[in-house]
Structure formats: structure tokens, C-alpha cells
Amino acid sequence: xxxxxxxxxxxxxxxxxxxxxxxxxxxxxxxxxxxxxxxxxxxxxxxxxxxxxxxxxxxxxxxxxxxxxxxxxxxxxxxxxxxxxxxxxxxxxxxxxxxxxxxxxxxxxxxxxxxxxxxxxxxxxxxxxxxxxxxxxxxxxxxx
Numbered sequence: 391x392x393x394x395x396x397x398x399x400x401x402x403x404x405x406x407x408x409x410x411x412x413x414x415x416x417x418x419x420x421x422x423x424x425x426x427x428x429x430x431x432x433x434x435x436x437x438x439x440x441x442x443x444x445x446x447x448x449x450x451x452x453x454x455x456x457x458x459x460x461x462x463x464x465x466x467x468x469x470x471x472x473x474x475x476x477x478x479x480x481x482x483x484x485x486x487x488x489x490x491x492x493x494x495x496x497x498x499x500x501x502x503x504x505x506x507x508x509x510x511x512x513x514x515x516x517x518x519x520x521x522x523x524x525x526x527x528x529x530x531x532x533x534x
Contacts, residue, residue, distance in 0.1 A: 505531040
């Protein structure tokens with residue numbers, strides 16, 4: 391891309407002027423690494439009486455609007471937390487239902503399985519039966 395290309399910014403097309411930081415005001419040719427760019431004399435800090443002075447200290451919002459926005463953000467955050475809690479509860483319910491051993495066709499067996507699950511939750515674990523090679527376990531209920 392050459393310097394006359396329409397893609398070159400007019401600001402960028404002009405090489406910056408460099409001066410030594412001594413403040414002598416003498417301009418020297420561009421010397422990479424040996425000069426510092428100095429701002430133009432007209433662009434200094436604004437005087438205290440100017441309307442732009444202390445703009446950084448001005449609040450972006452009025453206090454009343456800021457308080458209302460803060461209350462609204464707390465309300466939104468509370469609603470988001472409530473929705474997240476509902477989602478966690480729903481996921482837990484689905485997971486519990488998926489992991490649950492249901493045997494609607496044999497209610498007696500379902501009772502036995504539930505007793506074994508309660509025993510496991512109480513840290514009473516099944517014991518392996520070592521006779522034979524079937525890899526069976528003796529399952530206990532909560533009484534042991």
C-alpha cells in the first residue's frame with residue numbers, strides 16, 4: 391500500500407515531530423530512540439474556570455437515579471439467584487429420579503432395595519461373598 395492510498399489515514403500520513411525533552415524547542419530530525427514526543431503548546435490542562443475542569447469528579451448519574459438503579463440491580467440479582475436455585479433443585483430432582491431404583495411391578499423387592507440404599511447412606515456397605523466365582527454381595531439393611 392502506498393502513501394496515496396485512500397486506506398491511509400491523513401493523520402497517520404504525516405510523520406510526527408520529535409524534540410528533545412530538554413525543552414529547548416529546537417526541532418531535530420527523527421531519531422529513533424533518541425527523542426520524546428512532546429505535546430503541542432496549545433493542548434495543556436484546562437484552566438480551573440473552564441467548564442470541562444473536574445469532569446472526572448462529576449458523577450455519571452444523579453444520586454436519585456443511581457440509587458434507583460442500584461435497587462433495580464439488587465432486584466435483578468435476587469431474581470437471578472432464585473432462578474439459579476430453582477434450576478439446581480430441578481436438576482437435583484431429575485438426577486435423584488434417574489438414580490432411584492424403582493420396581494413398580496414388584497413392590498416387595500422395591501422395599502428391600504430401598505432398605506439397602508438407606509443402609510448404604512448410613513455407611514453400612516454390602517460385603518462380598520467369596521465362595522464361588524459369581525462376584526455376589528451380601529447386602530445388609532440399616533440394622534446390619
